[in-house]
Amino acid sequence: QVQLVESGGGLVQPGESLRLSCAASVSGFAIETMGWYRQPPGKQREMVAFAKRYGSRVYADSVKGRFTLLRDNVNNKVSLEMNNLKFEDTAVYFCYAELSQSTYWGQGTQVTVSS
DSSP states (O other), X not given: OOEEEEEOOEEXXXXXXXXXXXXXXXOSSOOOEEEEXXXXXXXXXXXXXXXXXXXXXXXXXXXXXXEEEEEETTTTEEEEEEOSOOGGGOEEEEEEEEETTEEEEOOOEEEEEOO
């Protein structure tokens, strides 16, 4: 069983920054992919960013140049540096991990961008 624990959400104004963090508890297996999805109010969940274990990072077009995903393979952690936040970034952000052909999700953390 893999557990993902997220932290770092909150309320910010447009143009401000936030950092989300996620730690995965897993032993004996290598996590293949770690990343983030988000679900805006009234909308479907959408990919934000992810990284394969030894691959490059992939970002949604809407966050390129503003968000940076950092992955720590040794400690099974992933973080999302979010800069220049916009109203449309308001969503519940979910960390996820893929290993052994299964996908595991965190509980979600709320990010609200409001003036």
